[in-house]
Amino acid sequence: MTGYYTLVTALPNLPPLAQCKQLPISRIALDRRLTMLSDEDLQQLQLAEKLYHQSDLSLQTLPDQTLVKDWQHQLNQLESPAIRERIQFRLEWQTLLAALRYRQQGRIGPEHFSGFGRWTGQIRRRWHEPLFGLDNALPFLAELQPLLQKGHSGELEQQLNAWLWKDLLFVERSFQFTLETVICFVLRWGLAEKHIKSDATQALVSFQRMSEQLLESPAITQHLQSAFEELS
Incomplete structure (x- = not known):
């Protein structure tokens, strides 16, 4: 296995996600460092990114059977078991949350459910239970469901x-100077x-909402009208 000592030591520290207000390295600079990867490892990284970071639209919908098969085919091309598991984990949670959304909206029934991963069968069998009978196996799901029901998609995300x-950071620290560390x-x-x-x-949304509320205020409206009258 290739050791990427120079590359890993050249990567900056990423602050905790909640504290991350500015990226410590641009994508251009990051890509420049990633040229230290071999061609084969760069392809592995690109495949991992493609599967892990999908469009917002795809994260809100259930995949059809063709897409699920395509995901599995691409996952099988990843050589690292640890990276495969991280991406499987990500896609399984995508399936869970999409299933909750679909059921809440009444868009489909269990007979039309198609998803990815180990919980797909149970979701279909126990469709009408609040958390598909996964309460004990996935306590974190119980924390996310109220946010989904209230429409707080931003907080849920x-x-x-x-x-x-945290899941990625744990795996990253479990390897030293390897492709897994970099990915x-x-x-x-x-x-x-x-x-x-x-x-x-x-x-921006908060600013726009605040601006609209201020403009709807009688005092602000009167002040603006007076100002316009003075200018006319």
Whole structure:
């Protein structure tokens, strides 16, 4: 197995996800460092990123059987068992949350459910139970469900990403100067980038909401009218 001592020591420290307000390294600079990877390992990294970080739309929908088979085919191309497990873990949680959304919206029944991973069969069999009978196996799911029911998708995503971050960090620290170390770092970088963009979006939404509330205030409205009258 190739040892990437120079590359790993050249990667900056990523602060805890909740504290990450600015990326310590740009994607351009990160890609420049990743040229130290062999061609084969770079392909492994790119495949891992593609599977782990998917579009927001795909994360909110259940995959069809063709897509599930495609995911499994791509996963089988990953040589590292640890990385395969991390991505399987990610896709399984995607399936769980999408199933909860679909059921809540009444869009499908269990007979039309298609998902990825070890819990798919149980979800289909126990569709009408609040947490598909996974209460004991997945206590974290019980924490996320109320957020989903209340429509707090932003907070739900933050909590899930924080959990995924810890999962990746544990594996990253379990390896030293290997491809697994590099891949887990890059996957965490992707979570940090998404977190920062999400924070910026939420800040803009809050600002717009506050602006609308201020403009609807009688005092502000009267003040603006007076100002316009003075200018006319």
